[in-house]
Amino acid sequence: DAGVIQSPRHEVTEMGQEVTLRCKPISGHNSLFWYRQTMMRGLELLIYFNNNVPIDDSGMPEDRFSAKMPNASFSTLKIQPSEPRDSAVYFCASSWFAHSNQPQHFGDGTRLSIL
Amino acid sequence: DQQVKQNSPSLSVQEGRISILNCDYTNSMFDYFLWYKKYPAEGPTFLISISSIKDKNEDGRFTVFLNKSAKHLSLHIVPSQPGDSAVYFCAVLNTGNQFYFGTGTSLTVIP
Numbered sequence: 001d002a003g004v005i006q007s008p009r010h011e012v013t014e015m016g017q018e019v020t021l022r023c024k025p026i027s028g029h030n031s032l033f034w035y036r037q038t039m040m041r042g043l044e045l046l047i048y049f050n051n052n053v054p055i056d057d058s059g060m061p062e063d064r065f066s067a068k069m070p071n072a073s074f075s076t077l078k079i080q081p082s083e084p085r086d087s088a089v090y091f092c093a094s095s096w097f098a099h100s101n102q103p104q105h106f107g108d109g110t111r112l113s114i115l
Numbered sequence: 116d117q118q119v120k121q122n123s124p125s126l127s128v129q130e131g132r133i134s135i136l137n138c139d140y141t142n143s144m145f146d147y148f149l150w151y152k153k154y155p156a157e158g159p160t161f162l163i164s165i166s167s168i169k170d171k172n173e174d175g176r177f178t179v180f181l182n183k184s185a186k187h188l189s190l191h192i193v194p195s196q197p198g199d200s201a202v203y204f205c206a207v208l209n210t211g212n213q214f215y216f217g218t219g220t221s222l223t224v225i226p
Contacts, residue, residue, distance in 0.1 A: 106158030
C-alpha cells in the first residue's frame with residue numbers, strides 16, 4: 001500500500017517566486033496535516049484538514065501561506081511570495097482521524113530552499 | 116513558545132546498552148503522547164505511544180514512561196542497536212486535539 005506521497009522532493013527557487021508543494025494522503029485517511037521542520041523549532045504544525053475541510057490553521061505563519069484540499073486524495077501548500085526564511089523541510093501527514101490518538105503517517109518531505 | 120522540549124539535541128550510546136531519550140512538556144492538559152523516529156531524507160515514522168491514564172507502555176525493545184507530576188516523558192531502548200541511530204521526536208496531543216512536536220534528539224548507536 002502506498003504511503004503519503006509528496007512532490008517535489010526538492011525545490012530551489014528565487015525569493016519572490018510562488019512555490020507549490022503537493023501531497024497525496026494514504027487512501028482512506030480522512031485527516032491531513034502540513035508541517036514545517038526547522039532546526040530551531042522542530043516540527044511545527046501549520047494546518048490540518050478533516051474530510052477536506054481546514055480545521056486549524058493557527059500555525060500558518062502569515063498570509064503568504066495558503067493550503068487547499070480540493071478532494072480526499074490531494075492537497076497543496078502554497079507560498080506566495082516566497083522568502084529565504086521559508087527555507088525548511090515541509091512534511092505532509094495523514095491519519096484516520098485527527099481527533100483521536102491515531103498515529104500520523106508522514107511523507108518523505110519537500111526540502112525547500114529559497115535563494 | 117515551545118510546548119514540548121527535548122533538551123538534548125544529541126545522544127551517543129554503545130551498542131547493547133540502554134538509550135534514554137527525554138521529553139518535557141508544559142501543559143497538564145496533554146492527554147496522549149507519542150514517539151516518532153526519523154531517518155535522514157525520510158519522514159518521521161510512528162514508534163510507540165502512551166495515554167495519560169498509564170505510566171508505562173512497552174513494545175519489544177522500546178518502553179515509554181510517563182511521569183505526569185513532573186510533566187516528563189522518556190523513551191528507553193534496550194538493548195540499543197546501530198539501526199536505532201536516527202532522530203527521535205516526542206509529540207503530544209491535547210484535549211483540544213492539537214498536536215505539538217519537540218525539536219528532536221539525534222541518537223547515535225556506536226557499534
